[in-house]
Amino acid sequence: MTAAEKQTLAAFLDTASDYLRDCRARDRPPFPFTDDLMRGGAPPLGRTPLLRKGMLRPTPPSGGEPPATPPGPLPPEVTGPLHDAAAAVEGCRACGLARTRTRSVPGEGIVPPLVLVVGEAPGAEEDASGRPFVGPAGCLLDDMLAAIGLSRLRNCFIANVVKCRPPNNRLPTQDETAACLPFLCRQIAALRPRVILAAGRVAAHNLLGIEETMGRLRGTLYPYRLPPAFAGGAPSTEIPLIATYHPSALLRDPGLKRPAFDDLKFLMAHLASLDPVYRAEAQPLINKYAAKDSRLAPLAE
Numbered sequence: 001m002t003a004a005e006k007q008t009l010a011a012f013l014d015t016a017s018d019y020l021r022d023c024r025a026r027d028r029p030p031f032p033f034t035d036d037l038m039r040g041g042a043p044p045l046g047r048t049p050l051l052r053k054g055m056l057r058p059t060p061p062s063g064g065e066p067p068a069t070p071p072g073p074l075p076p077e078v079t080g081p082l083h084d085a086a087a088a089v090e091g092c093r094a095c096g097l098a099r100t101r102t103r104s105v106p107g108e109g110i111v112p113p114l115v116l117v118v119g120e121a122p123g124a125e126e127d128a129s130g131r132p133f134v135g136p137a138g139c140l141l142d143d144m145l146a147a148i149g150l151s152r153l154r155n156c157f158i159a160n161v162v163k164c165r166p167p168n169n170r171l172p173t174q175d176e177t178a179a180c181l182p183f184l185c186r187q188i189a190a191l192r193p194r195v196i197l198a199a200g201r202v203a204a205h206n207l208l209g210i211e212e213t214m215g216r217l218r219g220t221l222y223p224y225r226l227p228p229a230f231a232g233g234a235p236s237t238e239i240p241l242i243a244t245y246h247p248s249a250l251l252r253d254p255g256l257k258r259p260a261f262d263d264l265k266f267l268m269a270h271l272a273s274l275d276p277v278y279r280a281e282a283q284p285l286i287n288k289y290a291a292k293d294s295r296l297a298p299l300a301e
């Protein structure tokens with residue numbers, strides 16, 4: 001695609017996202033897209049850039065409105081396991097949260113994603129809509145991702161460790177996370193993200209098995225390995241994982257925004273070293289941040 005085509009598509013998708021979230025249009029600076037890099041005539045990377053091809057949407061409640069954009073074709077080896085996991089989440093009653101939820105929230109985004117963002121559990125808005133990270137924390141997450149050239153509509157998939165809302169937004173219990181974690185493992189096995197961003201302690205603890213404060217967890221690139229039971233018999237490859245604060249924590253304590261932004265730039269540097277298409281598209285942002293961040297300086301033009 002050309003940069004102009006991408007910009008047009010992104011503007012349409014952003015408008016659709018705003019409408020689906022709360023019917024309130026948001027001002028966004030134009031993202032500095034570039035024309036696709038061609039490699040021997042092949043399309044750039046394997047990511048799916050279109051919403052209709054990539055979105056895994058939650059099933060609407062019976063009698064409700066159908067999704068605005070129906071899911072399009074995706075490789076069966078991806079769609080099968082992903083939709084199986086989403087369907088299993090919809091009907092799951094493996095823990096007590098099934099009794100109090102309005103809707104389960106499997107997750108949504110681009111398939112396969114450059115980044116899989118993993119949060120804690122749905123809140124009130126997510127429970128009502130069946131979509132992850134909507135409401136104020138979701139808006140902030142979208143802004144955080146946009147700051148480094150990422151979006152759930154272009155290159156990210158967003159999910160939670162626990163798929164149903166704990167009452168009164170309490171932390172999920174160990175029994176609840178243990179019951180629900182296999183769904184996330186199934187999603188990771190199908191999605192094969194290039195990087196996982198663990199948003200908040202619950203996500204980081206459950207993915208890494210490390211009980212530490214976020215202050216100690218952040219700033220490190222961890223290797224995440226799928227449990228063998230979910231690796232389909234193949235040797236489990238490592239997926240890089242970066243931990244940062246949950247957007248809800250940033251809303252409670254704005255003082256955490258600066259370290260969270262540092263984490264995002266850390267993620268940006270790693271993605272730029274992994275993925276030339278991301279690097280080309282994010283180059284203007286890299287140049288902008290490089291003067292104040294030594295990790296990005298070598299990547300700047």
Ligand code: SF4
Nearest residue numbers: 092095098164179180
């Ligand atoms: S939280 Fe997870 S394990 Fe519990 S009922 Fe919902 S989908 Fe099932």
